Amino acid sequence: MAAQHSDKRIKLFLERSIERLPFDITDKAEEIYLPDGDPAEKLKRKIKIISDVAGEKFDEFTENLPSPQDQLDENAESQESTTQEEGASKDQSQGSEVAVAATTVNVVANTRVTSPQGIYAKLWHAQGEIGIALDVLNIIISSYQATGTGGSGLGGAGSSGPGGLSISAPQNGIPSVLPPGSLKCEYVPKATQSTAVQNANDKLSLGSKKHHLKNAANILMQGAQKLKRVMANEDQFWAEALKLRKNNWCIVSAKSGGGGGYHANRMASASQLFVQYGFRDVGSLFGDRAYAELIRNHSMTKARGIQLNIPNKTSKVIVISLARQGQPHTHESRSSKFKDSRTLHSQILNAQTTLFDAELFQELVNEARSMTNSVSIVDNEIFLPINDELELKIAYKTPAEEDTTSTTELDNSSTSIDKSKDARRLEGTADIFRCAMQLIQHRRHRFNIKERTDSFFKSSRPGGGRVAGSFGQIQQTLQHRPTAMLSLTLQSLQYFSFSKKIHGVICRVTRTLRQSWWEPIRVHSVDVKSAPGGASSVLEASSISAVSAVASSVASTAAAATQRVTNHGMGSAVTISMGTKTPAVRFVLRSHPSPCVILQLSDRPPSPITHVAEFERILEEELASRAIQRICEVLNSVEKWSDKAPTMQSPNFVMDIEKRCVGVFVIPAKQSNGKVPLHGSTANVLLEIHMKAEAISLTLKCNQGERTTSSRIYFEDYQLVNTGIFANPQSNGVHPHDGDNQPDNAHKARTLEGFRQWLQDRVLATLDLDTKPSK
Structure with missing residues (x-):
């Protein structure tokens, strides 16, 4: 075994680690390095890097690794086996530990584990590798201590070769797993760089630093320009918002609960601003949205810094028209004139006008549905018959261009010649009633505020009849209050x-x-x-x-x-x-x-x-009765009727039950000169007036015995002949005596004396007492 192990050689080259690169340089050209930090921190950071890089496939790297529980069980079994082998040396026990670790890795079942368990398994596997590395380092250190006690450094006595060290078996060192003499250590110093290489590296570092500084400067410049644009946009935005506020528009934020619940039912952030243009604060009960969102305009070709997101984008107004029954409604009232939408103020005004007319039309529709008259509602139009001749139409529609042009043409008399007088009168009447309806709606808002205030103070007093805090019930009562606008x-x-x-x-x-x-x-x-x-x-x-x-x-x-x-x-x-x-x-x-x-x-x-x-x-x-009564008074005021009959008695004209003027003339007896007619002694004269639109006529009936004469005279005869009032009739078809069109010389020509004389001559002519009546 010793010969077999001696054939295998392991070389371990130790070099210094690569120098750390500085992350910044001070003004004095001093390099600044990142701190090493705590080892525990490094471990956590590296584990995080491993898990982030692996991502969702982290389990694939750890599926063949053992779980912590299996490793604990096998560790217990290995400990029992080591205790039974009491005669084994310490080197064999360390070898068994390495073998246990290796067998543990091989017998692990192919089971998928979670991320924390995978980290534990990796740490357990690393522990075995670290054990081998520690053995190597222990051998190196023990060999160096055994052979290098007489020298200083790694290149002292006992080293095999220049700068080398031959490792022999340690006498009192830590027992190793490997046999003695199988490991050798040689120290190879790092070669020093030449001056040219150092200069090249320094130039490279300097160029890299300049490049990074240039990029940083560009980033800072772009950030400064962006900040400048943002400041200019914000200045323009708040200047226009302040202009709206100076025009008395109420600006609220979403945080205050103003526009968040009324803007498209979406969540609004606290930084959003809204313009309230409704009539809720002045007594309106209309539930439509009345908040316009102020949006910053980030477009390049912008004319202003604010855009309005208005719920009431479709501009509709109420148009009222009066027409004859069976005729089309061509002559409409002047609709509410919309402002030019180039400014924010005009846009909000147009939206406010649309909202007000929408509320007014809703009130009119609710009242029209409850009326018993023959009222018809078709789409957004209400048809209301006034009488057998007129019909009223109330329409809620978008004003067309011809409507606005007609309103401008109405002001110019030269362009409205083709319109008849009756049509212009109906159009003006419709315009008056449209303004009256708007005025009534404003006053109803004011009355709602008064009723709310009275109800609030009534509920606050003891025994007021209402419970304090029942504002919702009061508002519901006001909402169901009947209206009488259309009636x-x-x-x-x-x-x-x-x-x-x-x-x-x-x-x-x-x-x-x-x-x-x-x-x-x-x-x-x-x-x-x-x-x-x-x-x-x-x-x-x-x-x-x-x-x-x-x-x-x-x-x-x-x-x-x-x-x-x-x-x-x-x-x-x-x-x-x-x-x-x-x-x-x-x-x-x-x-x-x-x-x-x-x-x-x-x-x-x-x-x-x-x-x-x-x-x-x-x-x-x-009028005929009063006229005939006045004619009787005029005839009774005649003192002398005829010079030819001075003894003829003046009659007393009275008005009978049939409203006729009746008078009895006493005619004198026959004379020798033959100037007085021989018809009898008395004559009854009846005057009956007829009031007609063409002319006023007076019928004279004279009863003299068996002879009856009748004549009809017109009041216009005397005035037309003597004054010539109607010599030049007007070309517009208006009668000259209607209202203020009466001529100035009419009353000067018509006098009581002239009418009395003219009537006296007509009566005498009827009696044949005067053959040539004066004019």
Whole structure:
């Protein structure tokens, strides 16, 4: 065995380890090395490197390694076997340990183990290898101590060869596993490098250092430029955000609970900012999202540093139109004008307008569904019939380009010539009611705030009837509160349509009086709005018109929505006067429960009149009655009827039950000159007035015994012949005596004396007492 082992030689060359490279150099050119650290730390670091490099295949490297439990069992068996061999030497025991370790590795079953068990197995395997290495080092050290005691260093006496050392069996050393003389150690010193090599290495290190410094400088430069851009972007971002705040927009963060729950139902970080443009803080109960996210704009071709992520991207508004029944709705109200979206402020304003109109349309749809009228809802349009002639359409749509162009063309009179007067009036009325609805919605928001405040203070007081903290119940109560916006609008439009018809009737009836009567005809209208238990408020008296009716209806609608009282209707007190000595005709326009006219007459009770034709007939009768009464007074004021019959008695004209002017003339007896007709002694004269839209006529009937004569005269004859008012008729089709279009010289030409003389001549001509009546 000794000869066999002596044939095998193991050479072990020991060299110094490679020099560590410095990781940095100080300003004084001093190299800085990383510290070695604790051995335990090194072991952990190396184990981590092994596991990271292996990754998921770590088990494949350790599947043939033993598990810790199997190794413990086999260690116990080996210990028992060593104790039984008491005569074995210590060298044989170490050999058995190495054999046990080798057999342990070979008999391990091919079982997959976990990562920690694999690490334990590797450590156990390494322990056996370390044992062999320790044996080698022990032999080297013991041999050096045995032979080199007389010299210093490894190259002392006893060494075989230059710088060598022959190993012999140790006398008092540690027993070795291998037989003596099988290991030899030779020390080979590292060759010194030449100056050229050292210079080349230094140049290489210096160039590498410069290269790394250049890369580091580039990295620092790029970081500085990036930081500069970030600072510029942040300055622009916060400058625009501050500009929004100066425009009184509320900016909240996601951390405060503002925009996180209202932005696409996604998780928002605390650094995100939102602009609140809704009406929740001012009393709105609308549940739509009203938060626009402020996003930093990182694009290269950017005009501003902020982008808005607005939920209400589709701009829709409410458009109201009035049209005749059976005609298309071509004339719409002016929709809310959208701002130019080039600025953030205008974008938020457009989104706010869309949100407000969406809430308003939802309120209108909810009310329309609860109405009993023939209201139809198709998609985003509400059709509401006003009466037999008009229909209201409320649409929630995207404003088209033609709508905006029509609103601009409406302001220019030269471009709106093709529109009829009625169409422009309907379009203006629709615009007024759209503004009125928006005003009512704003006031409802204010009322909601007031109701919340009252409910809160009521719940805070002892015995207030509510439990403190029931704000959710109060809000739910407010949300289910009924609205009356659409019904009030319907009532106002019905009143507007009815008052417009009444206005047309008054214009037609008083037109002939304005052009024929010698006294001024004046129509006064006073808008009356009364609340239950309160005094009526009277506006300034003005001529009746459709615009005043619309203004009064809108004002009453807004007041009813603000006060939240039962609307007892809108009204107008109208007075038609035919001079200072004639009793005026008075009536009242009411809108509740339905549009009607109540005449204030002495000979009939004040009953409501809902039909326009019936009102026109009664008004013509009343005006005719007052006109014939005034004509009776004029005829009674004639002192001398004819120079040819000075003894003829002046009759006393009175109005009979049929509202005719009746007078009896006493004609003198026959004279010899033949100038007085021989027809009898008395003559009955009846005057009956007819009020028509074309002209006012007066029928004269004369009964003289058996002879009856009748003639019909027109009030316009005298004025047209003498004044020439209608010599140049207007080309626009408007009657010259309608409202303010009455000529200035009309009242100057028509006087009481002239009318009296003209009427006297017509009566005498009927009696054949004057053959040439004066004009």
